[in-house]
Amino acid sequence: MTAVHLVGHGGLDKLVVRNDVAVCQPGPGEVLVNVTAAGMNNTDINTRTGWYNKQVSSGTTAEGGKSGFGVAEKGMGDWEGGLTFPRIQGADAVGYIVAVGKGVDASRIGERVVCDPYIRDPEDVEGFDSAGFLGSEHDGAFAQFTTVPSVNAVSIPKDFPLSDAALATLPCxxxxxxxxxxxxxxxxxxxxxxxxxxxxxxxxxxxxxxxxxxxxxxxxxxxxxxxxxxxxxxxxxxxxxxxxxxxxxxxxxxxxxxxxxxxxxxxxxxxxxxxxxxxxxxxxxxxxxxxxxxxxxxxxxxxxxxxxxSTVYLRDTFPRLIDLVVSGRIKPFSTKSWPLDQIHAAQSEFFEKKHVGSLVLLPPKVEA
Missing domain, CATH: 3.40.50.720 (NAD(P)-binding Rossmann-like Domain)
Structure with a gap:
């Protein structure tokens, strides 16, 4: 599949577009999502640049976004999760379920979904201690496919009028x-x-x-x-x-x-x-x-x-958000979409902060 590998903390050169990445497979309790849209956000960029390291004292500047902050390790600061390279970033995954792992009802195949980016142990009541993040501890949406726990793939009506690009602004x-x-x-x-x-x-x-x-x-x-x-x-x-x-x-x-x-x-x-x-x-x-x-x-x-x-979502955060969107009480504000393989140009535009709302990446369509 086509995917973007993050190969270390630093500038845009640390994002490498590849077309030979093996398609991930859903494990027990997981689903495989064909990603049709992936939002861009400060979290993914801050992770790449190493901005969370306590040695960095400046704001999230355009120059820092393009070149990084000179951080080689400990780029996650007080975030206690683990980041290994290469990593497929992308916290904002929208798409369709195309396969399911053991224990997941096969009837979910074909569902249009938007993915809650926080992956955690269901036994962790608050969800703070076990929380991992899509695109950080887990490979994310900057790819044609990603896997998430079935509970994280929240169904959206197929005829819901918002585009996949607009929905991709929701998770992060x-x-x-x-x-x-x-x-x-x-x-x-x-x-x-x-x-x-x-x-x-x-x-x-x-x-x-x-x-x-x-x-x-x-x-x-x-x-x-x-x-x-x-x-x-x-x-x-x-x-x-x-x-x-x-x-x-x-x-x-x-x-x-x-x-x-x-x-x-x-x-x-x-x-x-x-x-x-x-x-x-x-x-x-x-x-x-x-x-x-x-x-x-x-x-x-x-x-x-x-x-x-506020970082890790409360357990009811994502359901409340989806309810507000589906009921029409709020509307995502997506400004522009870019092909996934143009991620360098897309993130460069993101740094300039001239847009309103969110910018979105579109992975290549998967042939049926």
């Missing part, structure tokens, strides 16, 4: 947004700010908050304000606004926020905490603006704040 970007808001207890009536609102995760954060009945104040680049507004954001603030606190408080009439959903981090972190009311919640799943932040512990405890870090 959509799941990350859903998990962030689940962990932080997002609910109707919340007054929330979303940073990085034009990105893959941000576009889902805005939509999910609105679906839950919250007020969403989005922060995005000036050229993307119109598109983010179309997603349903109540207000959109230019990210270059010199005084974010004043801009938000002007919108809210002086009221502080109950929730901040942040994927940027960096220098604006203290202002985001300043905006929270007493008892407010802050949740993050990224740091594209920089991982090192200034935290005054007095702000944290005097305001009774709760801070949440």
């Amino acid at each position: 970007s959509g799941g990350t947004a859903m998990n962030m808001l689940s962990m932080a207890g997002a609910k109707a009536g919340d007054l929330a700010v979303v940073t990085g609102a034009s990105g893959g995760v941000g576009t889902f954060l805005v939509q999910i908050l609105k679906a839950l009945g919250a007020t969403a104040i989005a922060v995005a680049g000036k050229s993307k304000i119109a598109d983010v507004s179309k997603l349903g954001a109540d207000h959109v603030i230019d990210r270059e606004t010199p005084d974010l606190v004043s801009a938000v408080l002007e919108i809210t009439g002086g009221r502080n926020l109950s929730l901040v959903a942040d994927v940027v981090g960096g220098d604006q972190f203290p202002d985001l905490l300043k905006l929270l009311r007493r008892g407010g919640r802050y949740v993050t799943a990224g740091a594209i603006g920089g991982p090192k932040v200034d935290l005054d512990l007095r702000t944290l405890y005097l305001k009774n704040l709760s801070l949440f870090g």
Whole structure:
């Protein structure tokens, strides 16, 4: 099959397109998925570049994405899983089940599926200790075929009107947004700010908050304000606004926020905490603006704040996300698709952050 091998931490040269990779076979309890679309996301790129290593202190820059961060090992940082090379990356798998392993009902063959990227021991109730990630501990979607546990392959109606490319934005970007808001207890009536609102995760954060009945104040680049507004954001603030606190408080009439959903981090972190009311919640799943932040512990405890870090999905995160999509309450925002063998060009465009929503890779079609 055609697949992309990650052969080490580093730049785009570490992604090698091959056409002679053996087709994987489903083990007990697994299904074989013919991948028809694979989303691109920061997680796969950060893994390749070694950005999770604690020695890296910058944000996720375009230059770092193209050339890497000079990390040869320990590129997964505090993520406790194991990464061996070569590895087929790709957390976002959509396609059709074409074979099943022992113990899986053969009637599943032919199902259209979107795959939950977190693979874990069913006996692990929380799922944190045993969690592995598709494209990290397990070969993923940057290939014509991949295998996942049957429980991870979630059926989508074949006549569901969204394209496979649109569905491929769900596993990582959509799941990350859903998990962030689940962990932080997002609910109707919340007054929330979303940073990085034009990105893959941000576009889902805005939509999910609105679906839950919250007020969403989005922060995005000036050229993307119109598109983010179309997603349903109540207000959109230019990210270059010199005084974010004043801009938000002007919108809210002086009221502080109950929730901040942040994927940027960096220098604006203290202002985001300043905006929270007493008892407010802050949740993050990224740091594209920089991982090192200034935290005054007095702000944290005097305001009774709760801070949440989100990576491994809660058990109900993915089902909740799929329900919102199938019911039509949120809609994936896929901007452009690329052939899988053009992954270098596709990721180069991804780094530039000029798009809204997600970019998607399309493996070669499999002849019947």
